[in-house]
Amino acid sequence: MSAAARLLSTSLTPGNDVPEVVGGQGVWFELASGQRVVDASNTAAPLGHGHPAIVEAIRRASTAPVVNEGWRWREREQAAEELAAIAFAGEDWVGGVRFFVSASEANDAALALCQALTGRAPVVTRERAYHGGAGLSRDVTVQPQWHGGLSSPSEVAPAPRLATVHELPAPAGARVTGQVDPTAGDEWLEEARTALGQSAAVILDYSQGGIYHSPAYQDLVAALAVESGAYWIADETVTGFGRVGGWFQFQRGGTRPDLVTLGKCMSAGGAAAGAVVLSARVLERLAGSSWQSYSTYRAHPVAMAAIRAHLRASSTEGIFLRANDFDALMLERMSEVARRHPSVARVDGRGMHWTVELHGPDWRTWRGQESAPVATQVAARALEAGALLATSGEQTSLFVAPPLVVSEAELGVVFDALHHGLEGVDELS
Ligand SMILES: Cc1ncc(COP(=O)(O)O)c(C=O)c1O
Numbered sequence: 001m002s003a004a005a006r007l008l009s010t011s012l013t014p015g016n017d018v019p020e021v022v023g024g025q026g027v028w029f030e031l032a033s034g035q036r037v038v039d040a041s042n043t044a045a046p047l048g049h050g051h052p053a054i055v056e057a058i059r060r061a062s063t064a065p066v067v068n069e070g071w072r073w074r075e076r077e078q079a080a081e082e083l084a085a086i087a088f089a090g091e092d093w094v095g096g097v098r099f100f101v102s103a104s105e106a107n108d109a110a111l112a113l114c115q116a117l118t119g120r121a122p123v124v125t126r127e128r129a130y131h132g133g134a135g136l137s138r139d140v141t142v143q144p145q146w147h148g149g150l151s152s153p154s155e156v157a158p159a160p161r162l163a164t165v166h167e168l169p170a171p172a173g174a175r176v177t178g179q180v181d182p183t184a185g186d187e188w189l190e191e192a193r194t195a196l197g198q199s200a201a202v203i204l205d206y207s208q209g210g211i212y213h214s215p216a217y218q219d220l221v222a223a224l225a226v227e228s229g230a231y232w233i234a235d236e237t238v239t240g241f242g243r244v245g246g247w248f249q250f251q252r253g254g255t256r257p258d259l260v261t262l263g264k265c266m267s268a269g270g271a272a273a274g275a276v277v278l279s280a281r282v283l284e285r286l287a288g289s290s291w292q293s294y295s296t297y298r299a300h301p302v303a304m305a306a307i308r309a310h311l312r313a314s315s316t317e318g319i320f321l322r323a324n325d326f327d328a329l330m331l332e333r334m335s336e337v338a339r340r341h342p343s344v345a346r347v348d349g350r351g352m353h354w355t356v357e358l359h360g361p362d363w364r365t366w367r368g369q370e371s372a373p374v375a376t377q378v379a380a381r382a383l384e385a386g387a388l389l390a391t392s393g394e395q396t397s398l399f400v401a402p403p404l405v406v407s408e409a410e411l412g413v414v415f416d417a418l419h420h421g422l423e424g425v426d427e428l429s
Helices: 052-061 074-087 103-118 189-198 215-228 280-285 301-316 319-340 374-384 408-426
Strands: 021-025 028-031 036-039 094-100 123-126 165-168 201-205 231-235 259-262 274-279 344-350 353-358 397-400
Touching (some): 036 408, 074 094, 074 274, 094 103, 094 280, 103 231, 123 189, 189 215, 201 215, 274 280, 301 319, 319 344, 319 408, 353 374, 374 397, 374 408
Parallel strands (some): 123 165, 201 231, 231 259
Antiparallel strands (some): 028 036, 094 274, 353 397
C-alpha cells in the first residue's frame, strides 16, 4: 500500500489531482512540482506562512511543560485577557473565555451549554451553513456534502443527527450578481419564531455556503432569539480577526451575541485552537456551577503563544483592518469576473472573503462524489495560472480568501488565475 493510499482524508476540491504542498512563505505555497502559487483560499492563515512573530512564539513555547487544561498556566490567562482587551476592545458585554482545540469543538461545546441552560434539545441554523464536524457542530453543518458519513457515486449514507435541527432560510442575496434575497420579506418570520421557541440556540456564521448576511438579518434573528428564550451564537470562525475588515462581523449590527465561537485563524495557523467567548449575562447564569467539560490538548501552551503573537501582530501592524481597505478593489475585480464570464451565476463577499458560484447543478442536489465538478475544473486551470483556489466541497462554487497580508500585485495573480480558470468552463454555459 502506498503512503498516499494509507492516509484517509477528504479533499476540499473533489475529483482534483490534489497538489502536494512542500513549503510556504508569505502568501505563497511551494508545490512538490516546483511551482510557486498564491494560497488563495485559506482562512487559517491571516498573516500568511512563516510570519516571524508566529514562528518565534511557537519556537519559544516548544519548551513549555506538558500542561493540560486541568492545571493553571499563566500564559492561558494572559491569552484570555488579551483576546478580550485587544480583539473585543470596547465590547464591554464580554464576560468569560474558554479555549478549545478547534472551532468544531467550540461550536459543539457552546451548543451543548445552551442546551443545558435552556433544557431544550433542538438547535437552529440557516440553510447551507457549515459549523464544523464534531458532535453538535456537525449537526448544524447542513451543507449536504459534510454529513460525516459515507458517499460514493452510487450511494450516500449520512451519519444520523444527534439533535433536531431547524434551518432558517438563507439570506442569499448578493452584492455583485445573483438573486433577490429570499429573506427580504417577512413570510419566513413566523416559522422562525416557532423554531426558536422550541430550541436551545440559534447559531449563525457570516460566510459559509457563500452567504454573507446583512447586519439587519443578524439583528432580526437576534431579536427573535431574545423573544423566544433561545441563545444566539455568532460563529466568527472565518470572519473573525479581520477577514471582513475590523475584528468581527457581528460588530456591524446593533445587537450583541450571547456567545461567540472562534478558531481557524485565531492562532494564525500556528497551532490548533478554538474558543467560546461568553457574554457577562451568560457568565452570570453559570454562577455557582461549573461548566463540566475537558479535553487534554485544549489551551495548549503552543496555541496560547500563537494566539497572543497573532493578536499583537495583527493590532500593531494593522492587519485586522486590511480587508476593509481592499473591499472596494475586491468588489471592482469581482464585478469584472461576473461581467466577463457567462459561467458565473452569483458573486458575493465582503473584505477578503468572496464566493463565486457557477451555473451547474444546484448545491442542494449534491448526492456524491463526481469526478470533476465544474468548480474543480476552474480550480485546476487556476492552479496552472498560479493560484490555489478551493471549493469547500461544493460542485459549483469557489471561494477567494487569501492571507490578509496579500499585496495588490499578488491579488492580481489571483484574479488572472481565476479568469483563466473560468475561461475553461465559460463555453459550458
Ligand atoms: C463558520 C465555520 N465554523 C466552524 C468551522 C469549523 O472549523 P474547524 O474545521 O477548524 O474545526 C468552520 C470550518 O470551516 C467554519 O467555516
